[in-house]
Amino acid sequence: MKKLLTEFLLIVVLFFGTWYGLSKINWITLFKIEQASADLEQKIGDLLWKSLETSEGEITSDSLTSAINILLDHLCQKNHIDKEKIKIHVLKNGEINAFALPNNHLVIYSGLIEACENESEFCGVLSHELAHIQKGHVMNKLVKETGLSVLISMSTGNGNSTVVKKAIEQLSSTAYDRKFETEADLTAVEYMIKADIDPEALANFLYRLSGENLPEQLYWVSTHPESKQRSVKIMEAIKGRSFEKKPVIGSSKWTALQNMLKQDSD
């Protein structure tokens, strides 16, 4: 019996010893896994964006993009996010929606800009999507819902348009896991506080648009369930905290931006 126990212990030690020894090697660097996943994300992101770009019109007006870029620059700079890696696109679409695609593509529908009462609300949505990008939620969701093998096949040019459309739909019209949504909300609050933007605006935006009879075009809220609870959580997170509220582009410029979009859509 003693011999048996000794043999068993030796097997256990041999197994765990081998595992421990091998775990000291940085396999991630050795197998270039990070580089491979970055390459995959880049290919998928560009593929999805190209497909979206051809099906929906991108607004490239200088006055609009410069104003949006000022807001994004401000948020990124104050939160030490590399702004150069974020590729922001405004699409002409009446739906109230914004979403992130792989490879740091951030898509905003013109309907969302029109629905935000002030720049702070818009910055709240922007911060929320930036948080999804920064926390790596985008690829995580895509891998979970589409499958790694399908994504690899897509990146090598074997994905058909139905798969690409489905992937875009998953990222633009369905919510992330509740855990990710909460994390993105709370991170957005931090981004806003650091950028001297009122975080209450994000809670207000969610609460205002969380009516029971949501029209179909309220995508960003209807696809982000429990908006009221989320706005309450945001309010709880900022309760008792002091923060400054400084305008970035100012209310007159924001209104002018909205009017320009409204005129364009009429």
Place this chain on the structure above:
Amino acid sequence: MPDEKFISAPAEEEAEKASNSYLMSLIAFLGGLPLPIINLIATLIFYMGNRKSTYFVKWHCTQAFFSQLMALPLNSACFWWTISILFTDEKISSNYIAYAITVIAFNVVEFIATMHTAIAVRKGRHVEWWFVGGLTNLIVKAS
């Protein structure tokens, strides 16, 4: 490795049956590779079918079954860890790769040992594995 506990050499039929218990796990291992439970079920079925067989056959069916039973927790952990990386928030890490390599190495050693044992037992030679053989001796007693 002839053993004193088997007084006489096993008959041709006995050696074949005993050897088949190892072959069963090898075939099931190759057939149901991603699912670690398959080869265990295969050897369990063979073990149950030969419980009332001769001592030689019974002994080797038990050793084959225990060898698979030992590998089950290691392979299952590797299997579910992989699944969680593919379908949940779990990230691929050096720790995971190290575990997978260790499990693969143990499986390769076990595979070679099983193949060697199947051939040896088919020739009527008795082979006792490290630890698993001792455990089998505890369970299977000569009647």
